[in-house]
Amino acid sequence: MNKDINAMPKKNPLSLQLDLQSFEKATDEEKFMQQRMRESTTFFKDGMRRLKKNKIAMVCLVIVVIIVLIAAFVPLFYPYSYDDQLGISAGQASDASYNNLAPFEYGETELKRIEAGEFVFPHIFGTDAFGRDYAIRVIYGTRISLLVGFFASIIVLIIGAIYGSIAGYYGGKVDLVMMRIVDIIYSLPDLLMIILLSTVLKQTLAPLLEDTFLSKLGVGMISIFIVFALLYWVSMARLIRGQILTIKQQDYVLNARSIGASGSHIIRRHMLPNCISVIIISTALQIPSAIFTESYLSFLGLGVSMPMPSLGSLASEALSGVYSYSYRLIIPAVAICLIVLSLNLLGDGLRDAFDPKLKK
């Protein structure tokens, strides 16, 4: 018999025997099809790749990183401090020669030290009316403004995400009531309410906070955070609710519910991770708007408390001497614009990179 032992036996159409053809060895061509041609990409990798292609956003990212690094680390080793009045030293009459120095000028005692051959770190932007080094004040003010922007956005994010996801997930009457509350807060004129609340909080909080570590932070800062926590979370809550409403229809949510996952588990594990792009984008765009608000309040004198500087309060202080010391106004003003502009453009870039709706 000349029977090929490798050939498959013929299958009887009525038999329950397995189709032996599916147990044949794979050909090279079939093996090739299983090979991964390219590393599979994740959501973040894909977004970052898009972001890297966006030149404007990358330039802005670099600017933001540089500003953050300067604001975070330069005050650590800078020879002057933001509240150091250089003309005043213990046991001596105050030295007025340090007040209102022009950039790269020195006070009298410093000049003597330079003559003696000592190195004195220059006052790059001069000093202010109280003899404080202006460069470090601007850097410190930038740090404060960035911190306010960052933490205010985090507060808004947390409250908005929790509120919005609960309203969206439970729906029905819960959603109706929660969203009416959002509607009402949304229709309040926010900036006016902020001015009002900060005026009041400044008065009421000051005695409460005395002797706690919070008093160092300043009542103004804390009232800004409280105000943001009270009023600014509503648009974030609306956004998240909208996302949750669409995600709720997905099968994996139904699956999770059918195997008995609790509501909070589903929201935390399945829903919020799926709105991450919306969360990133709106948080990124929230930071510049918080910096805007903070500088406005500080300009009105309701923001950070003296002697702590913020970019808004520096601009406000400079206004009184604007004709003789105009650079003192321009420097913080440029800093605000640069920060807000680069954060805005970076936020736009993030939106283009991470928003699934914009993908082509």
Added chain:
Amino acid sequence: MDSKLAFYIVKRVLLAVFTVFLVITITFFVMKAIPGGPFLSEKSPSPAVTAQLEAKYGLDKPVLEQYTTYLGDVVQFDFGPSIKNRGRNVTDLILEGFQTSGKLGIIAAAIAIVFGLVMGSIAAVFHDKVIDKVIMVLSTGSVAMPSFVIATILLLVFCAKIPIFPSNGSTAAGLVLPVISLSLYPMAYITRLTRSSMLDVLGQDYIRTARAKGVSPKGVIFKHALKNAVTPVITYVGPMIAYILTGSLVVEQIFNVPGIGKYFFSSIINRDYPMVMGTTIFLATIMVIMNLISDICYKIFDPRVDLS
């Protein structure tokens, strides 16, 4: 007008009324929460004098009674006497200041809308050309500048370095710079808004149909496209008024304009609480009404919007 729209308007009006009521309530109780009352900040008068003053301003009554009295007064547009401006009524001061502020705000809003629409349309029509890029760079830059930064820089350049305009805003020429500093941000915003909605509209089929029928390029833009591109701008009018009004609080201070902002600023510093309350409620009411109008107009002008 169909019943759905009427229902929406009624709902929206009720929400607005409730919002104003809420603003009054918040303002009242928040102000009451300040320890010491409004007289503490002065050169501490004797207890007898304080008691007399409190009786005069009705501050010795229970808080709830004070609240209902205040609510009743506010409805009649009476914000009570100013504590720091002796013998003056808060209502009078607000109305006096608002004559200037209102003028300033209306001019700034009008300029922002007209120039914003024009520049946005130009940018959309010349999409990706040089002029589009210039307009976009300018408007992106302007959106990053707070009004007080614009105002102080204008003050520095046009009053100090090149003295073209007076730095005192009480004359007509003095209002030029405040108007510019107030209108720049909303103008840039409207430009961006118009550009993107115009680009969206210009890509639609009915525009192609109009072009195919031989409508002139001008006719396409002005008769067909602009009408639909303008609706997103309507929704921005409410927030814009809010921005201009709060911005004017600072800008008036910088340029010395005798408007509502100047009183407001000094009343915050001097703790003139009736004045702060009155101004807040007055401005908030204007903002809520403007929001109401712009929301309703949006629904009327854009029938595609879902009313449910």
